[in-house]
Every structure is written in C-alpha cells, then in structure tokens.
Amino acid sequence: MLCVNGRQVLLDCGLFQGRRNESYQRNANFHFDASKVDAVIQSHAHIDHSGKLPMLVREGFHGTIHATHGTRDLCTILLHDCAHILSKDAEFLNKKRMRNKVRGSRKGNAPPTNAEVMPLYLDEDVDETLSRFLSHRYGEWFAVLDGVRARFHEAGHILGSAWVEVEATEDGEMRRIVFTGDYGRSGLPLLRDPEPFVQADIIISESTYGGKTHPGFADMQQELADAVKRLVARGRGRLLIPAFAVGRTQNILYELGRVFESGAAPKVPVIVDSPLATAATSIVKNYCRYYDDEALEQLECIDGRAQSLCPGVRFTESVGESKLLNSHPGPMIVLSASGMMETGRILHHLANWIGSPNTELLVVGFQAEHTLGRRLAEGAKEVSILGEHYQVGARLTTMDGFSAHADQQDLLRALKPLAKHAKILFLVHGEDGQRRPLSKNLKQAGFERIEEPVEQQAFRI
The missing domain is CATH 3.40.50.10890 (Rossmann fold)
Incomplete structure (x- = not known):
C-alpha cells in the first residue's frame, strides 16, 4: 500500500492460497480499513494478486480499480471461479466443524465455540467489483489521485500483466516508484517480452525465483x-x-x-x-x-x-x-x-x-x-x-521450463541498471530461500539499501 497526501493506494489485492483452514484464517481479515482505500492499481489477474478485490469491495471500498484490458477480462472469469471455490471451501470447513462438534459431544466434551464459516465473498460481490474496473492501454498515463499518476508497461507474465510506473508528488517533491508485479521471461512463448524498467527512486520487486535458474x-x-x-x-x-x-x-x-x-x-x-x-x-x-x-x-x-x-x-x-x-x-x-x-x-x-x-x-x-x-x-x-x-x-x-516468472538472471538483468539511481529496493513475493540469494547479488550490483519487508511493516520514504 502507498500512502500519499493522506490518501491510500493498493498495489494489487491478492488471496493467500494454501490448505483450506490456513487459507481461510489468513484471508479472513484485512490489516487495514478497506473503506479508507482510495484506489487500486492491479498488475495482473492471477488470484494471488487479485483474489481479495471482491472482499475489499464487500468491506467498504468505493474507489476505482485500474488495470489493463486483458487483466480486466481475465478477472471476469477468475474472480467468479474463485467465489465458487471459496463457497465450496466454506461448506467443507463447516461440515468438518459439525463432525468435530458431534465427536466432542459423544465424548462428553464441551462443543467447540468456533462460529460457522462464511464464504469470503459471493458472486454478487464479484459483479460489483468488476463494475469498479477502469481499463488502460500500455504506456498510457492515467490519474490515480491528486498528486498520483501511473502507467502500465508490458510484464510478459500472462495476458494483460504489467509492471507499474507510479509518479507520486507530496509537498512539492515527486518520487518515481516501480512495482514489478510478476515479471516475466524474455523469450516466453506466445506473448511479447517484458519491457525494461525505467529509472526510479523506489522499486518494489518480486523475488519468486530469485535463487533459481530456469531451463532454456x-x-x-x-x-x-x-x-x-x-x-x-x-x-x-x-x-x-x-x-x-x-x-x-x-x-x-x-x-x-x-x-x-x-x-x-x-x-x-x-x-x-x-x-x-x-x-x-x-x-x-x-x-x-x-x-x-x-x-x-x-x-x-x-x-x-x-x-x-x-x-x-x-x-x-x-x-x-x-x-x-x-x-x-x-x-x-x-x-x-x-x-x-x-x-x-x-x-x-x-x-x-x-x-x-x-x-x-x-x-x-x-x-x-x-x-x-x-x-x-x-x-x-x-x-x-x-x-x-x-x-x-x-x-x-x-518440466520446469514453462515457468512464466523471471528467474534470478532475468531479475538481475532487469534490476541492475537501476542500482545507481534507486534510493531503496524492496524485495517481496518470494520465500526466504529465493529472496536472500537475489538480495546478495543485487547488493553486489550496487544497490545501497535493500529491504525484505514483513507483513504490516511500514516505511517512510
């Protein structure tokens, strides 16, 4: 989340995916007030980046969701599919809860107090979410809020995927931010290659395969x-x-x-x-x-x-x-x-x-x-x-070669040219074993400050 001039902009709004109970617990709440979010900039349609958008709307978000045309079209099918899966998961967890309750009663134990599990959102929430989308072409500047503008660049990950260039002005000072979303691979079949990043003051980069090299x-x-x-x-x-x-x-x-x-x-x-x-x-x-x-x-x-x-x-x-x-x-x-x-x-x-x-x-x-x-x-x-x-x-x-995520060498090639200008680089969206090798190599490339933020950690920059 970016906070500029007292306003809040989300960069993606994804759903944690894992085992049913763990996923439900981790996704059940936001760590912020959804009604105070003013806008969303959506990098691409994958559920781990878009899957909580309907929940955001359900909990009071009234702003605009900015995306490419391809991302908007894919979100139309993916978010409805996700709503269906979430309903099935809630049904499964409730059946499990009732079985445990019956077993506890038979053994003379007090019944569990956990409440009925409700789906995180429904199809009508998805429909309302899709009505908030505003689609943009690659390379087209668009206003996000007063003092904040952005444009999408080809990320080469999936159809419609983008890395985002944001210009935020506060107290007369403009900062340029690059958010990679999920960055793709050069030479990936079918889609265009990712565009190179522009120079930026602040970089927020994925690190999914920051410690791995893909086959050719x-x-x-x-x-x-x-x-x-x-x-x-x-x-x-x-x-x-x-x-x-x-x-x-x-x-x-x-x-x-x-x-x-x-x-x-x-x-x-x-x-x-x-x-x-x-x-x-x-x-x-x-x-x-x-x-x-x-x-x-x-x-x-x-x-x-x-x-x-x-x-x-x-x-x-x-x-x-x-x-x-x-x-x-x-x-x-x-x-x-x-x-x-x-x-x-x-x-x-x-x-x-x-x-x-x-x-x-x-x-x-x-x-x-x-x-x-x-x-x-x-x-x-x-x-x-x-x-x-x-x-x-x-x-x-x-076969490992089909991955649409940049590997370590792809990320190094894309990020190294930004080292001299960047004031800070945040590495996100990667496990420790992938982030740390990437961080080590990027420090050697000249980045002075690299952060590996944890959930809810805030930085003033």
Missing part, C-alpha cells in the same frame, strides 16, 4: 516433443498434463502446435478438459496485438483474434463429454486443471489413469507443499485421490 526454452520444446513421441510409440494411452488454466494451458497449446507444425513429433488428438481453461483460452485468442512476432507468424489472426493456438485442439463442453474420454483408448493428450492436482477434472482423470503404464503424467508447473502434485512429483508410489487409494503405475516427467 529450446530444451523445453525438445522435452515436449519427446513426450509426444513416447505417446505415439506406445500406440495407446494418454499424455496427461495438469496445467494452470490461465497462462500455462495457452502456452502449452501454442508449443504443441509448434511441435506438430514443425514435424518434431507426429500429430495426435489434443483435448482441453477444463471450463476455466476453455474460457481463458477464448480470451487470450482475442488479443493478437499482445503476441510476439513469432506467434503472429505462426498463428492465423483475423480481425485481431487468433483462430486457434493449436490446430485440431478440442475443448470439452460438458461433464458427460469429459467422462467419455475415459473410454477412449488413445493415444491422446489431455490438458486439465488444476495445475497442482488438488481440485477440478484432473482428479477424475488421475483416478482413472494413474495406475496405467500407458499413461505419462507431465508436470509442467510449481507444486506446493502438501498438494497431490507435490506428492506425485516426489515419487509417491501410492496416493489418495477423491478419498480412494491408487497405486501409481504411470510414468512421471517433470
């Missing part, structure tokens, strides 16, 4: 082609790809299209079985103007809309159509959400196919602790899916 894109493309060739060689079965609905699914579709068109692997049926991924792909196809030159050469765009990211891909339209995939002998490629294999149709595909040696599970995204995806990625031989136990007979392959 050429390696990633070859690994994907090899997985398709293994599927074809088996002559049956599935290449099952759990993927995040926004960003990852579209990147993989595009890369599969390149693999097929180049002849690097034979064409096989590709099915996207995720309503959210289907909706997100439709939105991404509307924004050819944000594609990189290579994508514009490969894809057919008519009136600014891509006809397909992967020739021949099929999108399921119903639960019944999804279930019919189980009777298909293959070979086929199925992309389904969720990427960490905790919710969604991917669980039903895993339950049906995880035991088969004719299945290859291609893990293409980060798998958080305590998730089914993490257990499988770590080599579990038996897993619980939808309350049933299954032996793992499928081949598992992990």
Whole structure:
C-alpha cells in the first residue's frame, strides 16, 4: 500500500492460497480499513494478486480499480471461479466443524465455540467489483489521485500483466516508484517480452525465483516433443498434463502446435478438459496485438483474434463429454486443471489413469507443499485421490521450463541498471530461500539499501 497526501493506494489485492483452514484464517481479515482505500492499481489477474478485490469491495471500498484490458477480462472469469471455490471451501470447513462438534459431544466434551464459516465473498460481490474496473492501454498515463499518476508497461507474465510506473508528488517533491508485479521471461512463448524498467527512486520487486535458474526454452520444446513421441510409440494411452488454466494451458497449446507444425513429433488428438481453461483460452485468442512476432507468424489472426493456438485442439463442453474420454483408448493428450492436482477434472482423470503404464503424467508447473502434485512429483508410489487409494503405475516427467516468472538472471538483468539511481529496493513475493540469494547479488550490483519487508511493516520514504 502507498500512502500519499493522506490518501491510500493498493498495489494489487491478492488471496493467500494454501490448505483450506490456513487459507481461510489468513484471508479472513484485512490489516487495514478497506473503506479508507482510495484506489487500486492491479498488475495482473492471477488470484494471488487479485483474489481479495471482491472482499475489499464487500468491506467498504468505493474507489476505482485500474488495470489493463486483458487483466480486466481475465478477472471476469477468475474472480467468479474463485467465489465458487471459496463457497465450496466454506461448506467443507463447516461440515468438518459439525463432525468435530458431534465427536466432542459423544465424548462428553464441551462443543467447540468456533462460529460457522462464511464464504469470503459471493458472486454478487464479484459483479460489483468488476463494475469498479477502469481499463488502460500500455504506456498510457492515467490519474490515480491528486498528486498520483501511473502507467502500465508490458510484464510478459500472462495476458494483460504489467509492471507499474507510479509518479507520486507530496509537498512539492515527486518520487518515481516501480512495482514489478510478476515479471516475466524474455523469450516466453506466445506473448511479447517484458519491457525494461525505467529509472526510479523506489522499486518494489518480486523475488519468486530469485535463487533459481530456469531451463532454456529450446530444451523445453525438445522435452515436449519427446513426450509426444513416447505417446505415439506406445500406440495407446494418454499424455496427461495438469496445467494452470490461465497462462500455462495457452502456452502449452501454442508449443504443441509448434511441435506438430514443425514435424518434431507426429500429430495426435489434443483435448482441453477444463471450463476455466476453455474460457481463458477464448480470451487470450482475442488479443493478437499482445503476441510476439513469432506467434503472429505462426498463428492465423483475423480481425485481431487468433483462430486457434493449436490446430485440431478440442475443448470439452460438458461433464458427460469429459467422462467419455475415459473410454477412449488413445493415444491422446489431455490438458486439465488444476495445475497442482488438488481440485477440478484432473482428479477424475488421475483416478482413472494413474495406475496405467500407458499413461505419462507431465508436470509442467510449481507444486506446493502438501498438494497431490507435490506428492506425485516426489515419487509417491501410492496416493489418495477423491478419498480412494491408487497405486501409481504411470510414468512421471517433470518440466520446469514453462515457468512464466523471471528467474534470478532475468531479475538481475532487469534490476541492475537501476542500482545507481534507486534510493531503496524492496524485495517481496518470494520465500526466504529465493529472496536472500537475489538480495546478495543485487547488493553486489550496487544497490545501497535493500529491504525484505514483513507483513504490516511500514516505511517512510
């Protein structure tokens, strides 16, 4: 949050994501008065950056939410999906609470006093939130408040993602602030590369992979082609790809299209079985103007809309159509959400196919602790899916190259040129093991003051 001339501006308003009870406890309250926030500048649509916007509105926010057109469109589907998940989570926690209450009564213990869990927000809160959005083009200055103006620059992370340049004037002195949001990678398939940062007095930078180096894109493309060739060689079965609905699914579709068109692997049926991924792909196809030159050469765009990211891909339209995939002998490629294999149709595909040696599970995204995806990625031989136990007979392959986050070298290249001018650099959005190596390297690059703020910590600058 920025406080300028007694007014408050939020830079993103994200939802903590983790296990149900922990997530609910951490998300249940703001550490500030929502009604006193005057404006929000939204860097991109991912739920860990946008997911509490409807709660902000529900608790009294009456200002404007500034975003790019792509971010606004993606928030339309993501926030409604999040409201649905939050309602289901509240229902689960209440059932668990009642079971514990009954058990306590049977044992003669006093019943628990914890109150009924209510969803953090509902669909009507999302609708009201979306009415507060004001969309802007990249590079266009817009007024946020008196004395505060901002503009968005391409971040190259997902469709519509931006890093934000803010100019704030107080007591006649102007300070320039750069907020990276989630900064992308140069050369990431499909979308344009991130723009370089401008010189700034204050920098607020993500550090998600500040201690890691990603594999190169050429390696990633070859690994994907090899997985398709293994599927074809088996002559049956599935290449099952759990993927995040926004960003990852579209990147993989595009890369599969390149693999097929180049002849690097034979064409096989590709099915996207995720309503959210289907909706997100439709939105991404509307924004050819944000594609990189290579994508514009490969894809057919008519009136600014891509006809397909992967020739021949099929999108399921119903639960019944999804279930019919189980009777298909293959070979086929199925992309389904969720990427960490905790919710969604991917669980039903895993339950049906995880035991088969004719299945290859291609893990293409980060798998958080305590998730089914993490257990499988770590080599579990038996897993619980939808309350049933299954032996793992499928081949598992992990590909790290699809990450849309800048790695250490990307961040160093982007931030080093700002070292001489910057008065202070804040490193956020990263675990200690990622922030600290990045901080060490940036100090060596010449940044005089680097802070790693904790929740609710305030700085006067």
